[in-house]
Amino acid sequence: MNPLQPFYNMKIGVVDLSASSADVIPLDKELVIKHLGGAAMNSAILEQYQGDPLIFGTGPLTGSFAPASSLMVASLVSPIFKRLCHIPFMLRTGPDMKFSGVDCLVVKGSAPEQSILHVNRGKIQILSAGNLQHLPVPEAIRELKKKSPPFQSLMMTGPAADRGVSFASVSIGPNGSLDKVGLASLIAKKNLKGIMLGGMDGLPFNSNNPYQGKELEKKISTDNNFKHRGFFSVLKKLDGGKYAGKSLKTSRKKDMACYHCPSPCMTHVTYSWHDPRDKETQDAQDGLLLLDHMGCVALAKKAGNNILPVLKTCLYYGLDPAGVAERLPEGGTLPEYFHAIDKIMSDNPPHTTGVPEAHCRFGGGVPPILAGDLWNKRVGLAMIIGVCPIFLLLFPQITDADLLAFISTSEDVLETLRDSLSSTIDSLSKV
Amino acid sequence: MAEQDFSLNLDDLRPSPAEKRHLSDYFMPPRHSFILFHPDRCTGCGACEMICSTRNVEKVAPVSASVKVVRDEKEGKNFSILCQHCRKPLCLPACPTRAIERGADGIVRIDKLFCTQCGLCTMACPAAAPIKDSGSQEIHKCDLCEGDPLCVRHCPENALTFTRGKAFRWIKGLRWTVQLISFLLLVIVLTGTFCYFRAGSVSFSCPTGTLQNIASTGTIVLFGVSSAFALLILTILSGRLFCGWVCPFGFVLDLVDKMTPKKIGWPSFLKSRMTKYGVLAGAVGGSYALGFQVFCTICPIGTVCRAYGVQSFFRSAELAIVPALASLEIAQRRSWCRYFCPVGAVLGLTALLRLIKIAIGAKKCKKFSCIQCAEVCPVGIIDADKLREGLSPKIPMTECIMCMRCVDRCPYDAAKIRFRWQKAVPGEIRT
Numbered sequence: 001m002n003p004l005q006p007f008y009n010m011k012i013g014v015v016d017l018s019a020s021s022a023d024v025i026p027l028d029k030e031l032v033i034k035h036l037g038g039a040a041m042n043s044a045i046l047e048q049y050q051g052d053p054l055i056f057g058t059g060p061l062t063g064s065f066a067p068a069s070s071l072m073v074a075s076l077v078s079p080i081f082k083r084l085c086h087i088p089f090m091l092r093t094g095p096d097m098k099f100s101g102v103d104c105l106v107v108k109g110s111a112p113e114q115s116i117l118h119v120n121r122g123k124i125q126i127l128s129a130g131n132l133q134h135l136p137v138p139e140a141i142r143e144l145k146k147k148s149p150p151f152q153s154l155m156m157t158g159p160a161a162d163r164g165v166s167f168a169s170v171s172i173g174p175n176g177s178l179d180k181v182g183l184a185s186l187i188a189k190k191n192l193k194g195i196m197l198g199g200m201d202g203l204p205f206n207s208n209n210p211y212q213g214k215e216l217e218k219k220i221s222t223d224n225n226f227k228h229r230g231f232f233s234v235l236k237k238l239d240g241g242k243y244a245g246k247s248l249k250t251s252r253k254k255d256m257a258c259y260h261c262p263s264p265c266m267t268h269v270t271y272s273w274h275d276p277r278d279k280e281t282q283d284a285q286d287g288l289l290l291l292d293h294m295g296c297v298a299l300a301k302k303a304g305n306n307i308l309p310v311l312k313t314c315l316y317y318g319l320d321p322a323g324v325a326e327r328l329p330e331g332g333t334l335p336e337y338f339h340a341i342d343k344i345m346s347d348n349p350p351h352t353t354g355v356p357e358a359h360c361r362f363g364g365g366v367p368p369i370l371a372g373d374l375w376n377k378r379v380g381l382a383m384i385i386g387v388c389p390i391f392l393l394l395f396p397q398i399t400d401a402d403l404l405a406f407i408s409t410s411e412d413v414l415e416t417l418r419d420s421l422s423s424t425i426d427s428l429s430k431v
Numbered sequence: 432m433a434e435q436d437f438s439l440n441l442d443d444l445r446p447s448p449a450e451k452r453h454l455s456d457y458f459m460p461p462r463h464s465f466i467l468f469h470p471d472r473c474t475g476c477g478a479c480e481m482i483c484s485t486r487n488v489e490k491v492a493p494v495s496a497s498v499k500v501v502r503d504e505k506e507g508k509n510f511s512i513l514c515q516h517c518r519k520p521l522c523l524p525a526c527p528t529r530a531i532e533r534g535a536d537g538i539v540r541i542d543k544l545f546c547t548q549c550g551l552c553t554m555a556c557p558a559a560a561p562i563k564d565s566g567s568q569e570i571h572k573c574d575l576c577e578g579d580p581l582c583v584r585h586c587p588e589n590a591l592t593f594t595r596g597k598a599f600r601w602i603k604g605l606r607w608t609v610q611l612i613s614f615l616l617l618v619i620v621l622t623g624t625f626c627y628f629r630a631g632s633v634s635f636s637c638p639t640g641t642l643q644n645i646a647s648t649g650t651i652v653l654f655g656v657s658s659a660f661a662l663l664i665l666t667i668l669s670g671r672l673f674c675g676w677v678c679p680f681g682f683v684l685d686l687v688d689k690m691t692p693k694k695i696g697w698p699s700f701l702k703s704r705m706t707k708y709g710v711l712a713g714a715v716g717g718s719y720a721l722g723f724q725v726f727c728t729i730c731p732i733g734t735v736c737r738a739y740g741v742q743s744f745f746r747s748a749e750l751a752i753v754p755a756l757a758s759l760e761i762a763q764r765r766s767w768c769r770y771f772c773p774v775g776a777v778l779g780l781t782a783l784l785r786l787i788k789i790a791i792g793a794k795k796c797k798k799f800s801c802i803q804c805a806e807v808c809p810v811g812i813i814d815a816d817k818l819r820e821g822l823s824p825k826i827p828m829t830e831c832i833m834c835m836r837c838v839d840r841c842p843y844d845a846a847k848i849r850f851r852w853q854k855a856v857p858g859e860i861r862t
Contacts, residue, residue, distance in 0.1 A: 063491060065481075092477070099492060121566075150565075152494075174504060200565050202484060202492020210482060210585075217587060254507045257474035260481055262587035264474040268507025287505045 002029050003413045006206040007060040013102040013124045015117060017190055018109030022124035027103055036060055039086040039383035040424040042075035049108050054186060057104040059386020063095030064205045065213045066406045068391035070094050070259035073383050080182040080351050087179050087363035090258040090388050091172050096153040096199035111191035118149050120198025129193040134159045136316045138174050148196060156194025157184045158318020166351035167323035167344060175289045176315045178365025180322055216402055217262045225394045230255050231267035234293045237369040244300035247307045256289060258388060265390050266291045273309045276335045288312055293367045295321030302328040303337055310337050317345060326352055369393050380425040464537050464595050465516045466580055472590035473509040475502045479582035479591060486581055487571050495564045497573040498582055514539060514560035514573040525555030540574045589819060602839035610682040617679045617736050625736040634658035638777045640727050643718040666781040674768060674775055675834035680731045683753060684767065687760040697763045704769060704830060711773035726773060731756045765809045768832060779829040789831055790849045793823040804837035804846050813837060
């Protein structure tokens with residue numbers, strides 16, 4: 001018997017862009033039991049396919065009653081670091097992948113023309129996206145909303161990836177992501193613009209106790225991280241409140257959370273600024289969802305109070321803010337920063353692989369708020385089980401047993417799952 | 432023999448429910464339960480959609496939920512689409528098969544047996560609350576989970592509040608009646624008697640006026656002092672009941688408040704409740720220095736009693752004082768009473784000796800954290816943050832005007848009038 005049956009559709013989507021074919025095949029039961037899911041299962045699937053395949057996978061708890069069950073993992077051999085990397089995607093991407101009828105998506109080959117994938121109700125369509133090429137991310141999203149089938153979540157690349165810029169980053173909607181290892185470049189190489197997830201279906205999770213998530217919430221409610229939560233508490237752990245917190249002081253903020261997360265670690269900022277390139281218009285009001293802690297700290301160190309317009313420009317082009325920060329002049333002005341970004345877009349400077357080995361393994365964007373091996377283990381656990389890694393880093397008192405309890409109450413099953421989980425975490429950390 | 436017509440129409444299958452009218456319906460609002468949404472608290476995690484869908488379709492499928500969270504990515508605001516169980520629902524007459532009913536408990540329900548999924552209700556509802564499932568084509572609409580909404584229990588941010596309507600708020604009705612009678616008595620019938628009134632051995636005087644009189648004349652007349660005791664004794668027995676129930680200017684302020692529901696706010700540097708004690712000291716000091724009762728010339732309570740009576744209508748320039756001070760109500764509810772009224776200051780000091788208090792037992796209301804008591808308090812002395820933390824707020828009785836709106840509004844009987852030596856709720860630790 002497969003104890004993970006209620007947690008998966010047990011379907012895997014295989015897209016061959018070269019042949020313009022998309023099939024949905026059954027997910028191997030043995031593979032699920034052995035690797036549980038997420039990054040570990042992605043690694044196993046990756047070995048089965050040739051020619052730079054891309055794997056988007058979910059964990060057993062993705063979309064379930066577990067707190068912060070928002071994770072989808074993209075696995076690839078990074079074109080920058082030349083090694084296997086797993087990038088976490090949060091917001092609603094993971095649950096929407098499952099609610100679209102597949103647990104995992106394999107993308108191989110390269111499309112003859114710019115394409116975009118639409119996944120819904122267990123079916124995958126390859127749609128033409130020639131009209132989106134070189135369009136900035138917000139405009140491309142507007143186009144898609146007008147002309148494509150309905151979708152709940154969207155991952156796409158911007159004009160930076162279209163031009164082959166090494167700092168390109170995949171964006172979840174218009175909000176950017178934690179991709180700092182070249183996923184966008186690989187997607188663009190495949191002539192793929194992005195993936196739309198319909199999310200129009202559902203999954204009958206094992207719902208013996210839907211209040212289990214609330215009970216876990218109670219367990220962490222006394223924690224300091226729970227009381228002083230939010231985007232800025234994570235930033236404070238990263239830079240001691242020296243840079244990003246100060247730079248974002250004047251903007252209006254609102255905490256935002258990913259799917260089913262009790263501890264929001266994102267924030268929406270509203271700010272007013274004046275575009276120096278447009279002398280006729282007045283100050284403009286703008287809004288931005290901040291989810292990339294590492295990118296914000298890196299930009300704040302260079303751009304100071306101009307962080308938000310610069311970040312907005314990075315997201316507009318689909319650029320990684322941390323990579324861009326390396327190329328910005330120290331203590332410059334806003335026009336100088338814009339000029340530097342334009343130069344990155346036109347000159348395509350080589351990527352400086354400044355991300356530490358351990359961090360680049362998990363996309364380079366998961367904040368290092370715990371030390372060494374503990375960070376590895378926590379992120380590894382999150383990337384397999386399908387829970388947000390930042391949430392697990394913030395609350396180390398949530399154990400793997402707490403999370404596995406969402407899958408089954410049977411001691412025998414739990415023992416098997418525990419063994420399987422610890423071995424997969426070890427193997428993931430070693431790769 | 433004439434052919435008999437056996438055709439059935441909708442009235443035979445599903446007769447229109449007769450409108451039940453009771454005597455109380457003419458003056459009491461019908462029972463009205465609904466879920467309140469607090470956009471400032473919502474982080475957009477979608478826990479409400481998730482749990483609601485499990486009840487609707489027995490699987491986690493946010494698109495099949497009866498509640499929808501709409502996320503405005505530019506403004507960073509979240510909105511919920513949720514049935515408000517209107518008193519006169521528009522979906523009800525729109526339904527061609529009479530599948531929608533409003534029960535005696537005030538809950539508007541769809542009878543699935545009669546629903547033909549035509550979707551007319553979705554178009555008729557101004558809030559677009561009935562939601563058509565894109566998969567099963569069923570219409571989903573909130574039925575408040577028959578009185579214990581799951582979304583309210585699951586929301587990690589308490590952004591949803593279940594409000595059980597009360598049939599009739601008797602305190603509200605009684606207070607408005609007493610206020611109206613007091614106003615008519617003091618302003619029309621007994622014009623000018625609030626400041627000083629004497630009939631034989633019975634006398635009454637305003638305590639603030641008496642203090643100013645002593646300061647201006649330098650003599651203490653025992654009879655005059657004793658006449659001020661009436662109001663002070665009432666305050667010792669029942670707190671500042673005069674301010675909430677009797678004060679004619681308070682009645683004017685309450686009327687202005689009804690006309691100006693939107694408040695522009697009061698500058699924070701002026702928000703000191705100690706100001707009124709300063710005004711009192713200034714009034715007494717000024718009277719001593721100038722030799723006449725300085726504040727009495729502009730006292731809004733005195734002027735409303737003197738200048739607006741039948742005998743003295745349009746008599747003096749005092750007419751302008753009441754509208755001028757009542758216009759402060761545009762900034763904040765009962766601004767005058769909160770920050771400036773020296774009569775309130777004298778009564779506030781006397782209230783230190785009061786025998787009763789208002790107590791709010793957070794244990795009774797923590798589950799819902801509705802904070803309606805804090806929202807209705809006209810002088811803003813109930814600490815909503817304490818309630819959200821599950822702690823009973825301490826009500827400063829020197830500021831409380833004993834209007835009892837909190838007692839009246841609390842749907843859980845958590846707000847009570849107690850003797851000052853009694854605990855808020857037995858067994859509860861008050862902070």
